[in-house]
Amino acid sequence: MTHLDGIPLIQLEQVSKVYGQFKEPVAALRDVSLVIERGEFVSIMGPSGSGKSTLLNILGLLDRPSHGAYLLEGVDVTTLKDGELARVRRDHFGFIFQSYNLFPELTAMENVEVPMIYAGVRKRERKERARALLEHVGLGHRLHHRPLELSGGEQQRVAIARALANSPTLLLADEPTGNLPSEQGRMVMETVAGLNRMGMTVIVVTHDPDVARWGTRLVTLRDGQLVADEPIPEAERHRPDEEAGYHAQTG
Ligand SMILES: Nc1ncnc2c1ncn2[C@@H]1O[C@H](COP(=O)(O)OP(=O)(O)OP(=O)(O)O)[C@@H](O)[C@H]1O
Numbered sequence: 001m002t003h004l005d006g007i008p009l010i011q012l013e014q015v016s017k018v019y020g021q022f023k024e025p026v027a028a029l030r031d032v033s034l035v036i037e038r039g040e041f042v043s044i045m046g047p048s049g050s051g052k053s054t055l056l057n058i059l060g061l062l063d064r065p066s067h068g069a070y071l072l073e074g075v076d077v078t079t080l081k082d083g084e085l086a087r088v089r090r091d092h093f094g095f096i097f098q099s100y101n102l103f104p105e106l107t108a109m110e111n112v113e114v115p116m117i118y119a120g121v122r123k124r125e126r127k128e129r130a131r132a133l134l135e136h137v138g139l140g141h142r143l144h145h146r147p148l149e150l151s152g153g154e155q156q157r158v159a160i161a162r163a164l165a166n167s168p169t170l171l172l173a174d175e176p177t178g179n180l181p182s183e184q185g186r187m188v189m190e191t192v193a194g195l196n197r198m199g200m201t202v203i204v205v206t207h208d209p210d211v212a213r214w215g216t217r218l219v220t221l222r223d224g225q226l227v228a229d230e231p232i233p234e235a236e237r238h239r240p241d242e243e244a245g246y247h248a249q250t251g
């Protein structure tokens, strides 16, 4: 994606999603319109079943809208073929999920290398980059551990490093702290917020208001509709914790 002045990163126009169109159709999203600019940190909240994951999957090109337009840097991606969507995803999006989705038999380093293998990065560069990314998320001392030898929060930070492997424009997270005790969740969100401060656009789905407050803008869904879209007042936002002894470092 190139930088195009005045064109938002993301524009959804009256997007709807109907699952199971032929029997028992479910209107999971109804006429959702949304503009997201580069560098934003958007939190998406709403009750269970309100369409949060559906929206995130559409934003991340993991699923297609039933109706409406999705412009990514001004380009209508609803017309792209599956292979083209996969390429855009690989080159520009990083994903993290509640369940980490790491390969259990691979070490932290090897997990981070996987997307680079698909992108054709040479072994030496891959290893260097994997190491640097793991150091960046505070796991320089856990390079050769396998997922089961790591805490949940550490596993999620490996997943973040992996999501960053191909230098995405946009980081999408669905309940990234859903399986974590609060202290580990806080470290994961510190890491995500640090990436945002360095310029990464971030979209986080959560049912936890405390997690949402890492963002600068809150989008609320109810019954598949966007019912609120507001900045999070500065006084309510989290600040990087100076006392924590852990910081997402640059480089
Ligand atoms: N593949 C599917 N087929 C049919 N219905 C689906 C499918 N996926 C989701 N739905 C329905 O669409 C609606 C929205 O689901 P979605 O997963 O987006 O909700 P959510 O806000 O992420 O909920 P939660 O907080 O529980 O994760 C729900 O009513 C759900 O049952």
Ligand SMILES: [Mg+2]
Pocket: 052, 053, 054
């Ligand atoms: Mg969900």
